[in-house]
Amino acid sequence: MKVKSDFAYMRIAKVIEQQILSGTLRTGDKLPSLRTICREYGVSQNTALSAYYHLESKMLIETRPQSGYYVRYSKTTILSLPQITNPDASANYAHSELMVRKVYDNLGEDGHLPLALGTPANELLPIAKLNKGLMVATRELKGSGVAYDKTEGNERLRRQIARWSFAMECNFSHDEIITTSGCLNALSYCMMALTKRGDTVAMESPISFGMLQLAQVLGIKVLELPSDPQSGVDLNALEDALKDGKINVCLFISNFSNPLGSCMPDENKKQAVRLLAEYNVPLIENDLNGDVYFGQQRPKSCKTYDECGLVLWCGSVSKTLAPGYRVGWVVPGKFKDEVRRMKSYHNISSTAITQEVIAGFLETGRYENHLRKLRHTLHGNLLKFSRAIADYFPEGTMASRPQGGFIMWVELPRAIDTMELYEKSIRHKIGFAPGRIFTLQNRYENCLRLNYGLLWNEKLERDLKLLGELAKKELKRF
């Protein structure tokens, strides 16, 4: 049998890959045209094309229409990964609220670089198409969405969510779904349905401050579990805590977590679900980024492996289509009645018209088309951000390598306090999310979360450079 790399196209691909990995070719460099490849290597056009296809599938290069092939990836972007996190076992409710408000109250201001933003920038969202969808919805939805929607939510939307769930090999019907006013609202109903004051919820660490605040306001203790920047929550730590009977409920971001960017491997998901079933502990699964994968297919969810109805799978279109529409959902498994009651008693129903617009968007090929573009842009941005961080940030800086989403986690040298760095960078109208707000403990002071879901341009690169310089200055103070 002929070894694969002996094929002509593989030989060519290997050469180019080496040049990319060695840094000879850098992100954005134009590659030789197909004709040049044919001439230089003495191969057919088909073979040249196969070589480039192969490199594209490895996300090393990209095609630009009417322009040719370009390098997407380069050696220098491969930053070291942050260490697995290892928070203290006991959560201590330090006061991070003021920091959050400080960062997010500045966010709306004109001219500010919104690296702290929790969603992709407007420029990456299909606003014109959504507006058209609104017009259609006023015609197609009975009463133009002026009347109360059902508590369970728009049926057309729920049928689409069920249809899309096939991509992660889940198989639930529309009547197992309850729509909500965005994903946080879904988490809120689940938490209120499953917990009482004094209970403990286990989460990854670091974790989205929204989830910490929700637990805090409900009087729920948070157990922050050590987590790996690649594979997410540490299952051994989870098992130990379960054995000790410490956990009432879990709340994990299974795919492209916020802020680490980690994605639980399928095997881990399966194992986590099995563990939780063993201890009869429900899992609220926050899967709001799953559709924004950079690999070949959508990662599965924990819900995929749920046989006991213990997983409450939550999602939304806030990170892919329209945060301001407030359209999310939950598939609460065996807790459906409890969650439905929460929605009914706290809200009656969700906004009717925006649900209908999203239903229409999901029904056609528009969502798939949009996602394809969005993934492509976000992955490109991630590589550009990684390169900029490698080029401009202090030596020793580490960054996560998310395989999806729009959020990355950066660990600066220990001496730098990112809250102080924030105070300085905001004077230059550069905002970001300091690491300290992603925990209730005194940790992650030298970390920060960046949103790479912005429109890449020269100003953005200049601002990242400036941020890196400010960080270097902080370092010199010691």
Add this chain to the structure above:
Amino acid sequence: MKVKSDFAYMRIAKVIEQQILSGTLRTGDKLPSLRTICREYGVSQNTALSAYYHLESKMLIETRPQSGYYVRYSKTTILSLPQITNPDASANYAHSELMVRKVYDNLGEDGHLPLALGTPANELLPIAKLNKGLMVATRELKGSGVAYDKTEGNERLRRQIARWSFAMECNFSHDEIITTSGCLNALSYCMMALTKRGDTVAMESPISFGMLQLAQVLGIKVLELPSDPQSGVDLNALEDALKDGKINVCLFISNFSNPLGSCMPDENKKQAVRLLAEYNVPLIENDLNGDVYFGQQRPKSCKTYDECGLVLWCGSVSKTLAPGYRVGWVVPGKFKDEVRRMKSYHNISSTAITQEVIAGFLETGRYENHLRKLRHTLHGNLLKFSRAIADYFPEGTMASRPQGGFIMWVELPRAIDTMELYEKSIRHKIGFAPGRIFTLQNRYENCLRLNYGLLWNEKLERDLKLLGELAKKELKRF
């Protein structure tokens, strides 16, 4: 000084009023033309017109364009008022949830008469104008409402709410307002901000089941206070409970309550606020019907008299414009930070685009125009409903006389159980809200709530007649 009734126009008006009150003239009867009045009484056209103006201002007659004057009111519609309610002092959490679901799960079905509906019917709402507003909003709102709104809510909308509050002699600025996803959602944030499990909230009785369910799901005890169908909550009972230190927070529907239809007189509002200030107990004021008054001006709110910031004034456009838009608000007084935190932690923000549409609607004269029509229709319907109940329902039936809103409370003879009546009427596709769901105690079994905010037509009259006949049949069983 000449006595007013000596004026010629007053003499004529008195004669016609007598004919109406004696039942000689009945609802819907055509009145003599102005020319006939001039001839019969030997008066000028102006005098005849003044007489009809006077009767119109007393809501006894109405003009129909190109048709003439008609009787709006008749003796037989003056039903006895239900007694002041007097619930037991201790709330007992009976299980009314199944009843509520039974009634409201049927509500959406085609061909059903939705007398149980909690909002005016779609036909009374300005759907076409709101749709136009949506188109405008996609153009005027930055990012077409795709991005997250501020936690506090749409500023343009908050400025309009502040402007409209002048009508009830309140004087707060837009930055004291937080928008919410409808009024129940505002109540939910307030309750979560002010109470903890085991606390007690005082409400009128009977009271909207939504408010009971909210308290129940939060683990808050409900103290149901005796209430008068005209003037609302009994202030003596309130004072006694306050003295006993039984109340942590109050939750009143001050204007055109649900389901009684009562309206606290201004003097009662003032006194209630003074009492609560004395005992330092906050009042969550649900004022979602205040704009739908049938009298000369909008009733004031408790907030009007609030000097300590203890009143959290809640409202929405769910009963006047668009329940499905989920646009409401709260002016939380001194609890602003706490309420803002609840919204931020449970929901992030409200749907952006529907807030903008409502802001546009309130900014122009459209809202005032719409309200004028809505009030006129609702008041007319109330009179027609009252007449139909007097004509068709069992002898001894009593009904409330709301001075605004779209909800009336009907008390049937004691022997009738309205849950059983419901089972029978729903087979004829006639739904209504049985009295039992408006309390946590075993009370109001012979009562029901009707929504008169429907399109009046012959079918509706036939259905009310049928409902009356079914009630009479129930009575005969004993």
